[in-house]
Amino acid sequence: MAPALLRARPAWAQGKTVPVGSLLDKTGGINIYGLPAIAGTEYAVAEINAKGGLLGKKLELIQYDTQSDIANFPKFAKKLILEDQVAVIHGGITSASRESFRPVIDEYKQLYFYNIIYEGGVCDKYVFVTGETPTQQMGPLSKYALKKYGTKAYTVAADYNFGHISWKWWDIFWRNGGGLTPVSGAKKGQHVGKVEFIPLDVTDFNATINRIQEAKPDVLMSFLVGGAHINFYRQFAAAGLKEKIPIISTTFGFGNEHIVLDAKEVEGLVACYPYFDEVDNAENRVFKAGMKKKMNNPNYYIGDAGAESYNGWHFWAKAVQKAGSFEREAVTKALESGIEWDSPMGHVKMDPASHHTIFTMHLAAVNKNHGWNMLESFPNVPPTETMQLCDLIKNPNQHTQYQPK
């Protein structure tokens, strides 16, 4: 018998509260993303509860610290589903952690939100993604770098599925001049040296930095991840390369690396996210003031990971309200009706077919004051690489991840 059939139907209709679950790394090397994501999560749930909860019930947030250890994800996901009987699970940070418990999500048909930047391609009826994907970041980044810096790129990437799949997409975008297919009239990128995949626990980048100097790239693309890899930027600057080789990245900044590092080490590095604290709109002003108060720190920097977790919970809350139910089928149907709203990062829309999010993307450069200078904005950028492959309305029985062959 399938375990799903053994599962008692949760009594969400009866109780005064509804349990909801979050799996994030509060400790360990990945907590540079986990801590801001936890802050965004707690803030969003408190905000929803302060407005009376959902369907007349308060949310009871159950969080487990997954400790930057992959083995904890399937374990705690099962606990959330079977013991705590949560209505929804949010969380997962590294793609390795997500893929470790997505089978659990699928086995128990559990509604799940993944709220962080990743390598794209997840196409799963039970999964909704509020993070950005390769097209949304690499399109603007490669066009900017080709125009501003030159055509020769060197790539350093974290050595797990995120880094490897990101590299495949990046290669396509870079050689096409910023698109999934060749962009006419654009300069085309090329690779010099090699792509380097670096395990998450490597802290010494001496040889890598010297190899980059040998290859003499016009620009360095970084898919580095986690606390240990922050050292790369410091050692790169210490070798005197910051002024010589500009860095672009799809990962730098959403773990608030620009707060940890000194301006003289990373000023000028360019990244592309839907959210920076510097994004200016009415919703973000309220969000920033509220988060600073919650964190009791007038200088608190929220960052992309915090804002996306916040958005994930609100996407879910809006769908629950629209559906008038906590049941997965009803909430999924509501989400697939194309929910859109004005979030702190601007207008966001859930793409019904791919379960991914369409945002306004911003290119920005690290400034002297541990913040970002906004360079350019691109409204309503879709996650094209995933949308072109994934249609969960036409073909709902998909639980896979697409990637370039």
Next chain:
Amino acid sequence: MSLDTVGIVALEILNSVTILVLLALGLALIFGMMRIVNLAQGEFFTAGAFTVLTAVRYAHLPLWAGMLLAPFVVAALGIAIERLIIRRLYGRPLDVMLATWGVSLLLIGLITVIFGAVTQGIPFALGNFRVGRYSYPEYRIVMTSVAAGLMLGVYLLFRYTAFGRRARATIANPEMASAAGINTPRMFMLTFGLGAGLAGAAGAIMAPIVGVVPTMGVLYIARAFITVVVGGPIVLLGTLSSASVLGVIEALISRFSLFKIGTAGHCAPPPCEISIGGSAFFGQIALLLFAIVLLRLLPQGLSGFWRQRE
């Protein structure tokens, strides 16, 4: 290979050896000499880094003052742990392992409670010098000098001072040393404190190039143990020679591709192949593999092998 590449590879090797020496020196005393499997050694390293962080960020001392302070703070911590816990467990190696593992978790927890589980950085002066086409950070040369200085200092201390003679006598034969009037519990305590202090010094000197986070010790402890084990029974020279051999292997494999194997699937530009060697990943693997093979062939470690041949 051009001359500047030879130079930069030599510097990379020097750097790998330096890091292994820094990591292993304190453990060489605690594990190599005293035979205490101290699983909290990584946290002594962490404590050194956090001492520097506290001194620089909160007490606003200059960086060098924080670095000078770190070994003393961590030595005091080590002595306290020896007095409270290790002392009661001499001659019970498994219990010591369990207890120091507990101490390790406790220290990680304490540091997390005090400083938060966030990664913090210590910026430092960013001087660099040129080697042909390359520029290289001066700080790494400073690290090598400090490692050499510590190594020499420990050697002189144990070889030529009264303290060193007593410590060696105590460790070689505690009953005899005690009968000869040496205060052996005190010698054990001081040696343990010295080993802790050396780890603290290593953490302090490496703090500016690595992220300072409560769990950082975990990243280094395996390499520290491997270096000491491969070094064998002649503790200091063994550790130095094993750090040299392992450092050379790690640096060379990190740098150069050994051979390429074809792969299917996406790649650019073609041909589709991945090279074995030529990245930090393979450097680490090579270090571990080499250590395993070496210990299979020379179970007594490098210095045990010399001793047999004499």
